[in-house]
Amino acid sequence: MGKMVYLMGKSSTGKDTIYRELLKSSSLQLKKIVPYTTRPMRAGEKEGREYFFTDEAGFLKLQDEGRVVEARAYHTCYGLWRYFTVDDGHIDLENENYLIIGTLESYIKTAGYFGKEKVIPVLLEVDDGVRLQRALDREWRQETPKYEELCRRYLSDAEDFSEEKIREAGVTKRFSNENLEHCLAEIEEYISG
Numbered sequence: 001m002g003k004m005v006y007l008m009g010k011s012s013t014g015k016d017t018i019y020r021e022l023l024k025s026s027s028l029q030l031k032k033i034v035p036y037t038t039r040p041m042r043a044g045e046k047e048g049r050e051y052f053f054t055d056e057a058g059f060l061k062l063q064d065e066g067r068v069v070e071a072r073a074y075h076t077c078y079g080l081w082r083y084f085t086v087d088d089g090h091i092d093l094e095n096e097n098y099l100i101i102g103t104l105e106s107y108i109k110t111a112g113y114f115g116k117e118k119v120i121p122v123l124l125e126v127d128d129g130v131r132l133q134r135a136l137d138r139e140w141r142q143e144t145p146k147y148e149e150l151c152r153r154y155l156s157d158a159e160d161f162s163e164e165k166i167r168e169a170g171v172t173k174r175f176s177n178e179n180l181e182h183c184l185a186e187i188e189e190y191i192s193g
């Protein structure tokens with residue numbers, strides 16, 4: 001029976017970095033479930049790799065078809081940005097293991113959709129100061145840095161990942177990403193065990 005590893009954490013805790021590394025692991029054999037978003041593509045991103053990029057009309061069409069597993073909406077400085085998972089016919093939890101990035105709320109919905117025993121939460125944590133520095137460094141390298149959005153996300157993270165919400169979601173295990181190699185080793189051991 002397959003399982004779905006659900007990566008979560010505040011902004012710049014290293015979700016994308018760890019996602020890429022875990023996919024490379026030959027012992028884990030994790031497959032991608034590429035989420036969908038209506039936000040504009042960032043420098044270095046590629047259609048169908050980090051996300052499938054669509055627009056509001058695309059989201060509404062998929063929702064009408066009953067194919068949206070979970071959806072999150074963010075009122076950003078640049079308008080409404082949605083992030084969502086689509087049951088687009090490629091998810092085979094009987095035979096395959098998957099890796100996906102999401103939020104606490106989307107984890108709860110996905111675990112409700114596929115079954116809690118099939119969805120394994122992996123919550124990443126990094127000291128707030130270190131995390132803000134990493135976010136700033138990353139944004140600075142973008143062609144058009146969006147510092148306002150960085151600040152908005154940093155502030156909303158505290159609410160989205162409050163201790164109360166973590167408890168409510170039933171997430172007990174946390175993984176510190178101060179050091180990438182240690183963090184990866186710890187996650188790999190947890191998933192395989």
Ligand SMILES: Nc1ncnc2c1ncn2[C@@H]1O[C@H](COP(=O)(O)OP(=O)(O)OP(=O)(O)O)[C@@H](O)[C@H]1O
Pocket residue numbers: 009010011012013014015016017018134135137138177178179180181
């Ligand atoms: N252990 C680490 N040590 C130092 N830098 C790291 C580490 N992990 C990730 N980073 C760097 O921190 C930045 C944020 O990482 P990443 O983009 O993977 O985070 P994220 O959680 O996916 O962020 P967001 O949710 O904002 O998209 C990147 O520039 C990445 O290279």
